[in-house]
Amino acid sequence: xxxxxxxxxxxxxxxxxxxxxxxxxxxxxxxxxxxxxxxxxxxxxxxxxxxxxxxxxxxxxxxxxxxxxxxxxxxxxxxxxxxxxxxxxxxxxxxxxxxxxxxxxxxxxxxxxxxxxxxxxxxxxxxxxxxxxxxxxxxxxxxxxxxxxxxxxxxxxxxxxxxxxxxxxxxxxxxxxxxxxxxxxxxxxxxxxxxxxxxxxxxxxxxxxxxxxxxxxxxxxxxxxxxxxxxxxxxxxxxxxxxxxxxxxxxxxxxxxxxxxxxxxxxxxxxxxxxxxxxxxxxxxxxxxxxxxxxxxxxxxxxxxxxxxxxxxxxxxxxxxxxxxxxxxxxxxxxxxxxxxxxxxxxxxxxxxxxxxxxxxxxxxxxxxxxxxxxxxxxxxxxxxxxxxxxxxxxxxxxxxxxxxxxxxxxxxxxxxxxxxxxxxxxxxxxxxxxxxxxxxxxxxx
Numbered sequence: 099x100x101x102x103x104x105x106x107x108x109x110x111x112x113x114x115x116x117x118x119x120x121x122x123x124x125x126x127x128x129x130x131x132x133x134x135x136x137x138x139x140x141x142x143x144x145x146x147x148x149x150x151x152x153x154x155x156x157x158x159x160x161x162x163x164x165x166x167x168x169x170x171x172x173x174x175x176x177x178x179x180x181x182x183x184x185x186x187x188x189x190x191x192x193x194x195x196x197x198x199x200x201x202x203x204x205x206x207x208x209x210x211x212x213x214x215x216x217x218x219x220x221x222x223x224x225x226x227x228x229x230x231x232x233x234x235x236x237x238x239x240x241x242x243x244x245x246x247x248x249x250x251x252x253x254x255x256x257x258x259x260x261x262x263x264x265x266x267x268x269x270x271x272x273x274x275x276x277x278x279x280x281x282x283x284x285x286x287x288x289x290x291x292x293x294x295x296x297x298x299x300x301x302x303x304x305x306x307x308x309x310x311x312x313x314x315x316x317x318x319x320x321x322x323x324x325x326x327x328x329x330x331x332x333x334x335x336x337x338x339x340x341x342x343x344x345x346x347x348x349x350x351x352x353x354x355x356x357x358x359x360x361x362x363x364x365x366x367x368x369x370x371x372x373x374x375x376x377x378x379x380x381x382x383x384x385x386x387x388x389x390x391x392x393x394x395x396x397x398x399x400x401x402x403x404x405x406x407x408x409x410x411x412x413x414x415x416x417x418x419x420x421x422x423x424x425x426x427x428x429x430x431x432x433x434x435x436x437x438x439x440x441x442x443x444x445x446x447x448x449x450x451x452x453x454x455x456x457x458x459x460x461x462x463x464x465x466x467x468x469x470x471x472x473x474x475x476x477x478x479x480x481x482x483x484x485x486x487x488x489x490x491x492x493x494x495x496x497x498x499x500x501x502x503x504x505x506x507x508x509x510x511x512x513x514x515x516x517x518x519x520x521x522x523x524x525x526x527x528x529x530x531x532x533x534x535x536x537x538x539x540x541x542x543x544x
Contacts, residue, residue: 106179107130107132108130110132112141116394116472118184119481120389122143123478128405130408132151133172136155137157142485145483158187166194170199173202179203180203180407182404183365186217189207206411207388214262216387218262220238226382229360231356234381236301239284240286245278246280247280248302250299251284252275252298253272254297255272255295258294263294270293270294273293305374307328308331308372311323312367312369314406314407321416324403325345326342330433333444334446335449339433340433340437344426350371353380354371392472398426398428398470427467432473432486435489441453
């Protein structure tokens, strides 16, 4: 149903992950007024044909309070009906100040207490245990003593925020996920001093395929769901999604629903799993409580989550029918280039490197057989062009040693102090101990 131009629209934070553009492409053709809010004018969504208005806001990764203040001011506008979270910072601010936002817009996200059970991985894994959902062996760094097995060290929190780390949170670099070389114990005190908190240690699951259970919940009840299997990440060891395939697995659905039911969830969620080849069981990695970076693919497969979100926010009935198409694939071209680059230039001792010829052949084959792309679409080409320019400018800045342009996903790719997020590209930097930073499996942000 098309809406009159005077009806309230939607505010979407503008980041470099394709999720913002997917929201615009879904909602604007339905007559929903779209406002993009970003600290960077080079975000691809700013030049989308489906962006009605662009507004500048503070950098959420630098000052959460200032960012929240401006979001609230924008929410007070009569032409803003709701806000869509696309980063950990977004959903944290919205949940932390939910009562204030509820006075001016529809608050289609969890409250702060529930969100903490997701953004604090200790509490998340406790919830998984209560829901009888499997998790890898996990403990706080100061409680782990078996350094002979393959492990990773990852932040306890998915965002550095005052509710989790105190008033000095904006001065803390919580870091990213790192592989540990078996038989080598880290300097625990040095790690804690560097990260500003006691991180987690987790056994490594030796399978780079990542499975996502995506859902929109309404006060503890599932409204719409979707599943995909990630076949290639930004790195050959994993990371944010470069190529994925829509799937359906009743075991994956059971695990995802059991956990979200236990949390009495409300709003968006991507529940991320790895499948342990030892016992053939899905094991929980994390929950991303907002839109995921591969959202354009979900929509293309038939699960139009931005529209479902808009309908739910406006109290309209949602007819999802779970009829998305299974067995189709989709790409983020920038991610495919990053994957090839990692095959040529990076080394992960615990992950088998594919040959360049095999990697290139696999990518070429899937591009021909599954020509679906997150940014590149005929009726809205400029976000793809802008994303390409951003990629080139970042590459050139790295080569020349100059400052690279602002990048909404840069925080996750470089281990930003605020968020382990990629999607944050929703994208965490995971690395073997002593190796160059990379985005790897076991804790990506899609």
